[in-house]
Amino acid sequence: MGTDIPLFHYVVLSGILFTIGGVGFMVRRNILFSLLSIEVLLNAVNLALVAFNRMRPQNHTGHILTFFVIAAEAAEVAVGLAIVIALYRLKRTVRVDEADLLRN
Amino acid sequence: MDILLALSPVVAVSVGALLLMLAEAFSKQRAGLALGAAVIQATGAVFAGALWLYGIESLNGLDVLEPWLIIDRFSLFFHMVICLGGALAALLAGGYLREHRIERGEFYALILFATIGAMMIASAGDALTLFIGLETMSIGAYALTAFRRGSQRSAEAAVKYFLLGSFAAALLLYGFALVYGATGHTDLQGIAAALRGPAGSHPLSLIGMLLILVGLAFKVSAVPFHAWTPDAYEGAPTPATSYMAVVVKAGAFAMMMRVLLVGFGDPRSMSAFAGWPPVIAGLAVVTMTVANLIAGRQESVKRMLAYSSIAHAGYLLVGLVATIRSGDALSSVLFYLLTYTVSTIGAFGGLILCGSYGRESVSFEDLAGLGKRHPAVALPLAFFAMSLAGIPPTAGFFGKWYLLKSAMEGGFHWLAIIMLVNSVLGAYYYLRVLVFLYMREPAPGAPVAVPMKSGYVATALILAGALVIWLGLCPDGALDLAAKATLAGR
Numbered sequence: 001m002g003t004d005i006p007l008f009h010y011v012v013l014s015g016i017l018f019t020i021g022g023v024g025f026m027v028r029r030n031i032l033f034s035l036l037s038i039e040v041l042l043n044a045v046n047l048a049l050v051a052f053n054r055m056r057p058q059n060h061t062g063h064i065l066t067f068f069v070i071a072a073e074a075a076e077v078a079v080g081l082a083i084v085i086a087l088y089r090l091k092r093t094v095r096v097d098e099a100d101l102l103r104n
Numbered sequence: 105m106d107i108l109l110a111l112s113p114v115v116a117v118s119v120g121a122l123l124l125m126l127a128e129a130f131s132k133q134r135a136g137l138a139l140g141a142a143v144i145q146a147t148g149a150v151f152a153g154a155l156w157l158y159g160i161e162s163l164n165g166l167d168v169l170e171p172w173l174i175i176d177r178f179s180l181f182f183h184m185v186i187c188l189g190g191a192l193a194a195l196l197a198g199g200y201l202r203e204h205r206i207e208r209g210e211f212y213a214l215i216l217f218a219t220i221g222a223m224m225i226a227s228a229g230d231a232l233t234l235f236i237g238l239e240t241m242s243i244g245a246y247a248l249t250a251f252r253r254g255s256q257r258s259a260e261a262a263v264k265y266f267l268l269g270s271f272a273a274a275l276l277l278y279g280f281a282l283v284y285g286a287t288g289h290t291d292l293q294g295i296a297a298a299l300r301g302p303a304g305s306h307p308l309s310l311i312g313m314l315l316i317l318v319g320l321a322f323k324v325s326a327v328p329f330h331a332w333t334p335d336a337y338e339g340a341p342t343p344a345t346s347y348m349a350v351v352v353k354a355g356a357f358a359m360m361m362r363v364l365l366v367g368f369g370d371p372r373s374m375s376a377f378a379g380w381p382p383v384i385a386g387l388a389v390v391t392m393t394v395a396n397l398i399a400g401r402q403e404s405v406k407r408m409l410a411y412s413s414i415a416h417a418g419y420l421l422v423g424l425v426a427t428i429r430s431g432d433a434l435s436s437v438l439f440y441l442l443t444y445t446v447s448t449i450g451a452f453g454g455l456i457l458c459g460s461y462g463r464e465s466v467s468f469e470d471l472a473g474l475g476k477r478h479p480a481v482a483l484p485l486a487f488f489a490m491s492l493a494g495i496p497p498t499a500g501f502f503g504k505w506y507l508l509k510s511a512m513e514g515g516f517h518w519l520a521i522i523m524l525v526n527s528v529l530g531a532y533y534y535l536r537v538l539v540f541l542y543m544r545e546p547a548p549g550a551p552v553a554v555p556m557k558s559g560y561v562a563t564a565l566i567l568a569g570a571l572v573i574w575l576g577l578c579p580d581g582a583l584d585l586a587a588k589a590t591l592a593g594r
Contacts, residue, residue: 087262102260102334
């Protein structure tokens with residue numbers, strides 16, 4: 001123990017992570033980078049939850065939610081990578097802008 | 105015992121899903137799986153209906169489940185709608201997958217697990233169970249979209265759906281994390297109680313609420329957060345599309361209603377001029393108008409139905425706004441969701457029936473003249489398109505009627521007028537289906553659609569059709585059901 005980092009710093013860091021993830025998701029056209037950006041977003045979520053829970057040590061709501069987020073995300077990424085591999089096998093590309101069959 | 109009884113709809117579908125996977129693994133026969141999946145979901149609906157009649161209020165000890173799972177009449181209503189939609193979609197899949205040579209047992213298992221997720225969302229009273237239910241439902245839906253493995257369109261649709269779906273889930277979660285920071289609660293009733301106090305004006309809770317709203321708008325595919333919907337709906341195999349349009353949408357709306365009406369139901373977050381209702385009203389107007397305008401320009405019927413489902417989400421949002429003032433607006437929204445469910449499943453089923461292996465009918469041109477060549481095949485599609493357009497005596501008419509009525513009673517006349525204009529706009533592209541079916545001849549040399557034959561699809565269409573007529577002729581019973589589906593904690 002002995003750390004006295006104020007809560008504010010955690011919240012700001014989590015906000016920065018969230019911004020990086022969000023901008024990365026919208027700017028990058030490579031699907032793998034989009035997946036990574038989503039992971040960064042979720043890490044921002046986890047950091048925020050754990051930090052807020054530190055402020056309220058009487059229960060573990062934030063901690064428990066964090067564990068569930070980690071577990072559910074692992075499952076989601078497994079399905080997501082399978083879909084990306086399926087796309088790569090068919091089109092030999094992992095770029096969103098080259099996947100353009102479905103249009104108005 | 106009471107707890108097991110209260111959870112019996114979810115337990116029935118869960119046990120059924122596991123048994124179906126076992127049956128799939130140990131038997132070479134695929135034919136019965138569709139029927140099995142439909143029966144399992146129908147069982148879930150029957151359990152929910154039995155609980156409804158028995159009276160969920162008389163069960164003791166349900167507070168052990170709270171706040172994680174709240175079994176009230178609202179969730180039972182959604183359990184019935186979700187199971188009904190899932191069962192009909194499974195029947196459609198039974199015909200479609202066999203015809204198009206992609207039948208594998210996983211499809212039905214995925215449908216069942218996604219249904220469990222949707223049922224969990226409908227009764228979730230805490231961000232934790234909400235998230236788990238959402239992921240269970242969404243992961244199943246992503247896999248269903250990508251099910252046609254040899255098709256580039258299917259893979260592309262799944263990628264787009266997956267990326268935007270998980271992005272939306274992340275936004276929703278970050279919103280809940282911030283609200284947790286401000287209020288110290290992740291359960292919806294706790295959030296509502298805390299928001300009545302000083303936490304209600306805390307910047308974190310405001311930003312959190314905004315993020316939650318955006319995440320929810322993504323999930324119910326409101327414009328401008330709808331970009332994934334047409335692509336995902338068009339690329340997915342048609343039964344998966346119908347499942348997404350019905351069950352996933354019902355799950356998303358259950359989540360939206362519970363979060364907004366219970367979690368953000370305090371006077372400061374829920375009034376006609378502040379909080380979420382003005383945002384939702386704006387989203388509703390943009391969603392209805394944009395979706396209807398774009399839907400009229402589509403060449404593909406499947407894509408047109410995707411935009412039409414976005415437009416219907418807009419109508420539902422109008423009803424959601426009206427709930428803040430008018431007491432029975434919630435029942436109109438639930439009733440509309442029921443009519444939308446049976447009409448949409450029927451419309452996609454009718455489209456499935458019009459095509460066969462190698463000749464899937466997707467565009468308006470494919471349908472040209474079908475009404476003359478195969479009247480019996482064209483009839484369902486025409487009938488359900490009329491119900492979606494809201495022409496009496498079909499279910500869609502009373503759905504729209506009651507929504508308009510609640511919007512008027514709530515004092516949102518301008519919303520009601522915009523909705524009315526939009527329904528007229530919507531009638532254009534639904535009637536276009538009828539024009540192509542009955543008044544056009546296929547272009548010379550163009551491939552003509554050959555209808556398929558399937559008992560499963562026919563059964564699903566007859567069931568959906570009977571419900572559409574029943575809801576259209578005597579809506580009182582179902583409306584009464586919806587009126588009793590009150591939301592605990594409101």
